[in-house]
Amino acid sequence: MPPAPTPAARRPPPTEFGRPRPAAGSPDPAETAEGTVVLTHAWWSVDGPAEDPTSDDHEGLRASRRKILALKPALIVPGHGDPFVPNENTPI
Structure with missing residues (x-):
């Protein structure tokens, strides 16, 4: 049996924009x-x-919220x- 792949070998390829894909659970930003x-579970609502x-x-x-x-x-x-527009009252 071949050896298990190293963590780097399991990493998904970069996106078509050349940036690495976010880790699982990371926010998923999109430029519009x-x-x-940002699509995220850091806030409920x-x-x-x-x-x-x-x-x-x-x-x-x-x-995570600060980032x-x-x-x-x-x-x-x-x-x-x-969806909501963040402002100075958005909880951290």
Whole structure:
């Protein structure tokens, strides 16, 4: 039997734009004429909850949210609610 492939060998090829594909669970940004749109499970909906009651890593969730907001997205499409435009009240 051949040896198992190394992690690098299992990595998917880069996208047609030459950027590496995001890791599983990473936000999936898309560039549009209106700006960056992010599809993510980092927020349930625009209405909350601000603290995800099912998360076992609240600091990791906040770090993910900060990274997403640093992209300055025009729109966030959360996992469970309607798309929303982030603003200064968007929970981190």
